[in-house]
Structures are given as structure tokens and as C-alpha cells.
Amino acid sequence: MDELALLRRQLERERAARKQAEQIAEQKTREIYYINQELRQLNNHLEEMVELRTAELAKAHDEAIQASLIKSQFLANMSHELRTPLNAIIGYSEMLTEDAKTLNDPMFVDDLDKINRAGKQLLTLINDILDLSKIETGRMDVYMEPVDVSMLIQDVLVTVRPLIEQGGNTIELACEPGQLVTDVTKLRQVLINLLGNAAKFTKDGLVKLEARRETRDGTEGYAFRVEDSGIGMTPEQVERLFQPFVQADSSTTRSYGGTGLGLAISRSFCEMLGGGIGVESEHGAGSVFVCWLPQGLLPEQEELRSRMSAGSAPRQPVSILLIDDEHTTLELLRRYLASAGWTTAFAESGAEGLRLARELRPEVICLDILMPSMDGWAVLSAIKNDPELKDIPVVILSMTSDRQLGYSLGAAEIVSKPVGREQLIGIMDKYIALHDNAPVLVVEDDATTSEMMARMLHKEGYAVTRAGNGLEALERIEYQQPQLILLDLMMPKMDGFQFLRELHRREGWRDIPVIVVTAKSVTPEERLRLHGYVHEVMQKGSFDRDRLLTEIRRAHSASASEPAGPSPEEKGMH
């Protein structure tokens, strides 16, 4: 009985304990529930907050993009505003340099050259910044055209050779001739940048430029290799190399100058053209940059045939006779001169040269000295002793030129090879008759630029009329039809686009060649609008007096074969 009571008591205690445990469990569960509830609310609140923040971020992001667009637009406008006066500085300094040379004032020539160089340097910088902003906003356009690799390399070399040689460096060249279809302006810029860097970071060393066919991933193409024996880079420096605004390190900027934009732009260009750029470098042991571009689709090869016909159709009046035994040199010179709008004939031996000189009576003769059987000196003497030929100026283009002998034999000028395109054109320009007062209309609202162009053209023998906007230009054409129009795009009252539309409405006017000369960045859409209306678009970003003159000459000579408008009565400037 006692035991039973004991067990009962124990059971009671156990039951009470169980109930207690259950209560505790309930209470804990409730607590957990409430805590859960709180957590859930907190979570919801957090989600709301995240949504809010996300919306804020999205807005900030949109605003940033908008701001970036505005910035790019501003940059584009700004660079236009900067380039216009800068072009005037460069243009006028070039004209004054010419004058100073004529007046034989070497001190002025030197000073003016400095102004010119500084101006061009500034222009390059502005162009780089504009390029980069275009790349960043995806507004950089690409124009594919067939490019002759040897010619391009020669061209590039003429530009960079002084830079490379300045530092006591030797330049070595290896080029596999051929063609590729690419954007030649961009490729040129890339190569000049790479070679310019090589020159900048190498002293008394070697800079090698190699262009070779190379197939990558089954695609044919060209690899352009620029190697130097300069200071080289550490792996860390290489890693940062292609980032815009970053150079090897800040001390590099201090000791070597530059903006650090060149390589970033070069890489973007190469990628845009379907290729790439790579670098290998060892600190203290030089760098190798390789830019590879795909071959691209070549158009039908008309090249050969046109070359043949140029040699075998000597009935046309010929401006320049080239005498050189080296076929590749002849070909290069011929292309340079043809690109400037001149007709050429060529001879591969001295005797043939003399024969053609008598037959064609060219305005200028370009003569090589080192030739087999009859050398250049003999040809020069023969020409100068022939009463019918002695007045034709002879320009000697040679590697070994005994200046004294040349001048005593009657050479007009002695130029050492290799000669660049612009240099050659500049020389030929001096000896080829002026442009017979061919009427040219300059349509430009900026008075300084307009006057500069007018003076430049006047010097070249063109008769210049000026108009400040499209409406004025139409009036001028009504009065006198020009053989060529130089047109700005951004003008008050009637802009360039409207003017072109008006010009094309008139039967007799629509064939007048038009060269657009603008500091504005022409968009692809605008280019499309201009297509078919204009001969050439020259952006003043790449403004260059010689280039402009070449374009003018080319456009002019293209239209000269067609019947010209009323003969010019008026000369000079207004």
C-alpha cells in the first residue's frame, strides 16, 4: 500500500514535470514564432529597401550614361571648337614658313617650324582624346579599302624616320609586299604609334619594322611587328599597358612625356578591324609589339592592267617623267604622283628616259643616279645639252648624291632617297605649272580659316572666290561657276548639307567636284548623306596643307578632262 502511494506520488511528480515541460515548449515555440515574425518583417523591409536602392542605382546609372553621352557630345563639340583655330595656326605657320624660305630667312623658318610642330602636337592630342571618346561611345567608324602594304610602310616610315633617328637609333625594315583590305587611316595611326613609342623608349639602339603575311586561326592576314632594343617593361607594366590614361608608370610620363592614350586607341582600332595587338617585353631588353589584321576581301585586281596602260599610252600630256632602273621604286613614285593627280611616264634605263623625254616633253623629270650602262649623271648632261630639253627641270632622287656635281650639271634639286609621298608632291608642285587660275569656291563661315584657304589656293595659282554660307555660295556660283568647291558643313543660314541638295537640283552644277573640309566629326549617318554628292571628306582633325592641296589637285584634274565651265574672269580674293 505504501509502495503504491509512493509510486503514485512519483507519477504525479512526473506528470507535473511533463506539463511543465510542455508549457515551456509552448512558450519557447511562441517566442520562436514571434521572433520569426519579426525576422520576416525585417526581411520584407530589407527587400523594400533593396528595391528602393536598386531603383536609385538604376537611376544613377542612367544618369551616368546620360552624363557620359553629354560629355562625349561636349568633347566632340569642344574639339571642333579647338581644332578650328588650331588649324588656322598650323595653316598660317606653314604658309609663313614658305614665305620665309622664299625670303631666305632661316631664323624665321626655324621659329615658324616650332609653332607648326607645337600646333600639330596639340592637334594630335586633341585627336587622340576625341578618338578615345568616340571609341568609348561606340561612334568610331571604319572605312575598309584596299591597301598596298609596301606603300603604306614607306609612307609610315617617312613620318617616323626622323623620330627614330633623333635618338641615334637605326631602323631596319622587312616587308613582304601585298595587299590587304582595311581602314588605312587607322592602321597607319597604329603603326605610327608603335614606331613612335619604340623611338621614344630606345636610345642608340635598333628599331625593326616587319610586315609579313601570317595566318591566324585559319584567317589570312598581315602581322606588323615593331621591335626595339629599348628600356623594355616589367610584367606589371605590360599588364597596365593598354589601359587608357595609364602609362608604364607615372615616372614614365615624367621622363618620356605622352598622354598614354596611344596604345589604348591602337588596341581598340586593331580589334575594330578584326585583328589584335600583342606585346612581349623584358625589362631592360626591349619590347616587341605585334599588330595582326585579317586580309579582308580584295576587289578584282585591276591594278596590273592600269599600270600597263599608264606606261603604254604616252599620247596624253605627261607632267612627270620618272627615270629609275629599280622597278619597285618606280612603281612607288608613280603611285605617289598619280595619287596627287599628275600623269606620269616612266623609263627603266637612261637611254629610254632620254627617248621618252624627247617624245613627251614632260614638265619635270625625276632622275635616279645609280643605273647600269647610262648613269644619271650622263642622262642629266644629255638633257642639259639638248636645246629642246634643257629647260625641263630635273630633280635628282638618289641615295648617293654628289650635290655639287649635280648642281653644276644643272639639276634643279637633289633629294636623297627614300622620299615620302608628301615630300615628293611638295617638290613636284614647285616645278609644275601653276593651276591656270582655275576658279575655286571656298564656302566657310570662319573668316580666319576661309582667308587661310583662299591665300593658300591663291599661292598655288587658283582663282579663289569665297562665301560665308550656303546661300552666298549659290549666289557666287550663279555669277561664276567654279571648277571646284571646298565646303564646310557647319554654317549659319544654309549649312553644307542643304547647300549640296540645292547644288544637285541644278543640271549644270551637279558635276562640280566638292571637297568637304570640316572640323566637325562626321557621323556615319552624315557620311551617308554626303555620299555621292561630294568628292572627298577631309576632316580638319587630320588637317594638312599638303594633303588638302593634293586632294584639290586630284579633284581638279579629275574634272579637268571634262569640259570646264565659263572661263574665269575673276582672280584673287574678295
Added chain:
Amino acid sequence: MKGVVFTSFIEMVEQKFSLEIADRVITGAQLPSGGSYTSVGTYDYREMLALVGQLSAATGLAEGALVRVFGEYLFRELVAMHPEFLQRNQGVFAFLEKVDSYIHVEVRKLYPDAELPRFESGYVDEATFYMEYRSSRPFADLAEGLIHGAIHYYGESIEVRREALDGEAPTAARFVLCRGRDARG
């Protein structure tokens, strides 16, 4: 004091003595809780003092000795419930070192309001470890029993010397553990 200490105590009395003694102890102690304990509950530590007093009276054994034995018993119970605490540690010293930093932290996760004793421990030398017990409650004996439980569990040969702190008060004690000698000297 946590309910698990009470439920273990009652179980021990039932096992080592008898159901009858357990019943007598509980009834005699006149407990506010009525002696119904659940391990998830929390109870006044004075109920434990009353229970120990009753057990001592019923068995004629000294309270201190009873509490130490209970400590060893309690340790085995705790090991059965949470074996992972012990498996984590290599030996007695390593285990005791973690009591404050690990076990008490785990206890607080389940019972945020638990009032836990403080332990301070450290090595005197490589073979000698000390542990100081301080509490608001007079359970230095229980701590000693628990330490013996741990030594037993790991099967190490360790001698425990108890030193009085705060003038013999049962709320504090310093235990010095020497490895390598027979525990029962």
C-alpha cells in the same frame, strides 16, 4: 539552476539508494516546485541544497561527499546527452580549458538567461593544470565531482588537489590537476 541537474540528482538517488529514499528526500525537502522537475526548466538552487540536506540525513553520509559523487554521476549523464563536446577534445586539460569558451557558450544558446559559474583555467607547467571555480552559488563540491567525472571519462591518471579560495567559502575553489601520478594517491 538548470532542470537537468535536478532530474539527474533524483535519478541518482533512485538508482544508488532506492525509490523510497528518493520519495522521502523529495517530500522531506518541502520544495516549492513540489519536486516535479523537467530538464528544460530552471529551478531555485536552494531546492538542490534542501535535497542534498535531506539525502544526507536519510543516508548518514556527508553532504560534501554526496555532492562530489553526484558531480561524477552528472558528468556521465551530460556525456550521454552531448558526446560531441568530449569527442572534440583530446584529454582532460584540453576539455576543461574549453568549458567556459565552448560549453557555456553552447548552454547560453539554449538558455539565454542561465546563470553560469565562472571558470578560470591555465597551465602551471606542462603536466599541471589549474581551474578556479567561482559562483554565486555554493557548489564547489559539484565542480570537483564534475572534474573527477571528466578524468574518469578520459581514463587519465591525474591527481586533483583542491585549494580553498575566499576563506573556505563553498562558492569558490581552486583545483590543481597533476598528470602522471595516481589520482587517488
